[in-house]
Amino acid sequence: MIEQLVVLNPAAFSWGMITPVLPELVLLAIGVALIVLDLFAPRQRQLLPWMTVLGVSAVLLVNLGMYTPAEPGAMLRNDAYSAFFCTLCLASVILAALMREFYSTQVQSHQGEFYSLLVFSAVGMMIMVASVDLITIYLGLELMALPIYVLTGMHKKDLRTSEAAAKYFLMGVFASAFLLFGMSLLFGLTGTTNVAEIGAYIGRNNLADNASLVMALALLIAGLCFKVAVVPFHMWTPDVYEGAPTVLTAFMSVGPKAAGFAVFGRIMLAVFPELHANWGPVLALLAVLTMLVGNITALVQSSLKRMLAYSAIAHAGYALLGIAAGSASGMAAAMSYLFIYLFMNMGAFAILIIFSQGVEQGESIDSCRGMASRNPVLALCMLIFMFSLTGIPPTGGFTGKFYLFQSAVAAGYTAAVIAAVLLSAMSAFFYLRVIRLMYMSGPEQQPAITAPSVGMLVVLGIAVAGVLATGLVPGALFDWAQRAMLP
């Protein structure tokens, strides 16, 4: 007992132990600093987005340079896999902060709270992608989700946001409970919460036919599918994405979804490789259903924001195909696709924010009408993003889909890939409709659009460069993802 209490003595505490979580701790400190600054220096509020961007970029660089060796029993692991997803998630935070700078002149829009909650959510995502233990996976997931519930409902004056927050919150809690029940069954079966040890235990004891294990697998898949918005667990997505503030929608459809996929891939490939025959076809079927529902429902939307919400569902289906393949190359393809999706989706939402001018009617697809003559540069950017979302070369969307479909065919899901190709051809209809409205219909009597802010221009620059770079020279990104999947 005495020996154990020595741990409480600060002099005997080994500070080296906290080095692996240092980036998370720094990010936490930045989040606290942001809200304190908002409170005590209200005149300097326009600096908050830039501080967020600087702080998160610094943490990202530190985290990239940090590889801790895998220790048995460790709950977090900074490996190439977590570094890849960490870059993706933190990049989405940086882009969201830059986009939010557009609103920095608005009064009473909770500037400090927005950035600080965004950063807290980023801490949760970092923990999620680095965790190799069920406890930390759950804690990271909740730390990521709780600030987003608040962010969704923050503008209390707008009726839509409270409703979106309530729906998101209820569905999130429900999904977490499913995930947890699956985790508790796994713990009971194997006696450990470490992901790799659970996988090894299942392999060692031939538990693949155990009914409880299959039950745990089903519960985990249901919980994770809720989190990444896969049909039939997607009902909350369109409403929440439409009701939330647009900057947050852009962030939610990229960062937290990528973190969810990181956990999904980690659990499926590390815990259940023996059961791939069970979950592979199920996930492939869910992926096709997701693309079907996402793409068909997007066809009939008259709101651009809601159309992009359904397109986000469809794209989760494409990425899920990579996980369903159950191979390292499939996961690598899904990872690169999510990275490309970061650029094209953030870019499309940035344009939506500029076009809509902050009013609800502006979110209609008609606000694109005649945009090519009103602002040709913005119209050209939107053209590139829409081409990429459809999957037309030479954009990143094409190369990403190409590698995904290739890995799914290699895993034997030819029928699913044929369905995916057909549905992605169908998606051209609603993506290209935006382009047709921009280029081929005359401008109506509309007020000139306000010039985008500096942050918005940076976002558009990064997004266009990212989409074109991943389309023209895809090698670097795919090599990085492949390396991240090496054991």
Place this chain on the structure above:
Amino acid sequence: MIPLHWYVGLASALFCIGVCGFLTRRNLIMMLLSAELMLNAVNLNLVAMSYYLESLRGHAFTFFIITVAAAEAAIGLGIAIALYQHRRSVHTDSFTDLKG
């Protein structure tokens, strides 16, 4: 000593009651309570398994779940209050602004 299956059976029953309550109730507060019931079923499961496996992991996990559930309840009630200020009701049937 009570066998482990009884605990797991009770936890599963509680979980199913929670799921049914969540899917049938239309009041936000009742849905939140049903979700809490589901989380408590998980806690019961973890504590019983931890006891039988003589491992502390399950106990530790339970404490974390209880803490997170408290935070979740705080946020859920906050959202319920924000909704009530606008609509004078927290029934999910009144959620009609977002559709399509």
